[in-house]
Amino acid sequence: MTRIGVGVIGCGNISATYLRNARLFAGIELVGCADLMPELAEARAQEYGVRAMTVEDLLASPEIGLVLNLTVPRAHYDVTLSALSAGKHVFTEKPLGVTADEGQRLVDEAEARNLAIGSAPDTFLGAAGRHARRLVDQGAIGRPVVGTAFMMGRGMEHWHPNPQFYYQPGAGPVLDMGPYYLTMLVNLLGPVARVSALAGQGQDERLITAEGPLKGTTFPVGTPTSVLSLLEFASGAMVTFGASWDVFRHSNHPIELHGTDGSLRLPDPDTFGGIVSVSSRGADWVDHDTAGDLYGAVNFPLAEPRIANYRVLGVADLVRSLQAGTAPRASGRLALHVLEIMEAILRSGAQGEWVRLETRDVQPAPLPEEEAAALLGPQEADAKAR
Ligand SMILES: NC(=O)c1ccc[n+]([C@@H]2O[C@H](COP(=O)([O-])OP(=O)(O)OC[C@H]3O[C@@H](n4cnc5c(N)ncnc54)[C@H](O)[C@@H]3O)[C@@H](O)[C@H]2O)c1
Numbered sequence: 001m002t003r004i005g006v007g008v009i010g011c012g013n014i015s016a017t018y019l020r021n022a023r024l025f026a027g028i029e030l031v032g033c034a035d036l037m038p039e040l041a042e043a044r045a046q047e048y049g050v051r052a053m054t055v056e057d058l059l060a061s062p063e064i065g066l067v068l069n070l071t072v073p074r075a076h077y078d079v080t081l082s083a084l085s086a087g088k089h090v091f092t093e094k095p096l097g098v099t100a101d102e103g104q105r106l107v108d109e110a111e112a113r114n115l116a117i118g119s120a121p122d123t124f125l126g127a128a129g130r131h132a133r134r135l136v137d138q139g140a141i142g143r144p145v146v147g148t149a150f151m152m153g154r155g156m157e158h159w160h161p162n163p164q165f166y167y168q169p170g171a172g173p174v175l176d177m178g179p180y181y182l183t184m185l186v187n188l189l190g191p192v193a194r195v196s197a198l199a200g201q202g203q204d205e206r207l208i209t210a211e212g213p214l215k216g217t218t219f220p221v222g223t224p225t226s227v228l229s230l231l232e233f234a235s236g237a238m239v240t241f242g243a244s245w246d247v248f249r250h251s252n253h254p255i256e257l258h259g260t261d262g263s264l265r266l267p268d269p270d271t272f273g274g275i276v277s278v279s280s281r282g283a284d285w286v287d288h289d290t291a292g293d294l295y296g297a298v299n300f301p302l303a304e305p306r307i308a309n310y311r312v313l314g315v316a317d318l319v320r321s322l323q324a325g326t327a328p329r330a331s332g333r334l335a336l337h338v339l340e341i342m343e344a345i346l347r348s349g350a351q352g353e354w355v356r357l358e359t360r361d362v363q364p365a366p367l368p369e370e371e372a373a374a375l376l377g378p379q380e381a382d383a384k385a386r
Pocket residue numbers: 009010011012013014015034035036037040055070071072073075079093094095
């Protein structure tokens with residue numbers, strides 16, 4: 001496979017994951033990294049053996065064919081647009097932009113320039129997502145009729161020293177965590193046709209309890225922290241999606257889908273592995289632990305709890321798609337639809353009305369196992385064969 005030179009813009013928290021995982025994949029040649037704060041680029045460059053660059057030099061470099069945009073959400077639009085304008089393909093962290101309008105403009109710009117645009121999350125391409133997709137496509141649960149998806153927790157201020165931004169417009173549980181759940185659902189069920197929602201907040205102020213200079217101080221909440229939505233898919237399937245940072249403890253499964261012939265249970269869609277369970281017409285659950293499958297093994301030493309984390313898989317698939325002349329799976333169009341769903345949820349929550357979406361053909365092609373394996377570099381492929 002021909003390799004493409006990759007430059008990273010945004011050397012914060014998540015960049016360590018990308019720089020580490022990029023080495024797993026055959027089509028990617030890490031060239032350099034840049035950040036508004038040069039010392040962060042310098043630190044990452046030393047850690048991962050790449051070149052620290054300025055954003056301008058990175059965008060001008062003929063060695064770089066693809067930019068990984070790992071900046072904060074409010075910078076995604078400008079950084080992606082600059083990269084496209086410099087003639088680079090782009091893969092961006094989620095969300096594609098902070099509004100659907102921004103996302104649409106980026107997708108249009110990439111198309112006009114005949115460049116590829118892809119976006120996180122790529123977790124749906126992991127072992128659990130592929131296994132679930134196979135089951136649904138093979139008819140293991142018949143026609144999906146109804147389902148639930150829940151992302152619930154107590155928020156960020158107990159671990160993050162500067163959590164205020166999570167609670168302002170442009171963030172909140174829907175925009176921050178929704179992409180994992182909604183991308184997985186669209187991958188399994190196709191596009192969403194209409195949305196309604198209720199939105200509220202458990203507290204008007206939050207108390208920072210994480211260690212740091214702001215410990216013990218409060219800040220105002222500026223966006224809903226509990227949202228219950230109803231999603232009607234173009235296929236007719238109905239899903240309740242709940243996203244809340246007002247929940248201390250709960251027992252809801254991350255995703256369950258129920259069809260005319262059975263039920264399917266998925267693990268946390270913010271990981272690549274986990275247990276997928278299926279029940280045929282009410283029989284006991286049959287569990288499949290995807291830890292033994294490709295991109296399902298727990299591999300990640302950088303955070304607790306340890307999980308299967310193969311971020312960059314979607315980038316590798318996008319690079320392959322450039323060479324094969326096919327559509328990338330974690331595409332800008334898919335991310336745009338997910339952004340439209342999230343915007344519709346928040347609008348419905350604010351206005352109390354159903355919001356209709358333009359349903360596009362955004363469901364990605366399934367990722368066959370051989371194709372998934374072919375994305376690995378020779379060392380990883382050898383290790384897997386042993
Ligand atoms: N941290 C995580 O665990 C995590 C997980 C999944 C996804 N993400 C996503 O990854 C993205 C980055 O998150 P993070 O936690 O790494 O944030 P971060 O704040 O730690 O890092 C972002 C970096 O981008 C830089 N930056 C901002 N604007 C820039 C610009 N215009 N040009 C160059 N550099 C710029 C900042 O200086 C900063 O170093 C977000 O979209 C987030 O949603 C983060």
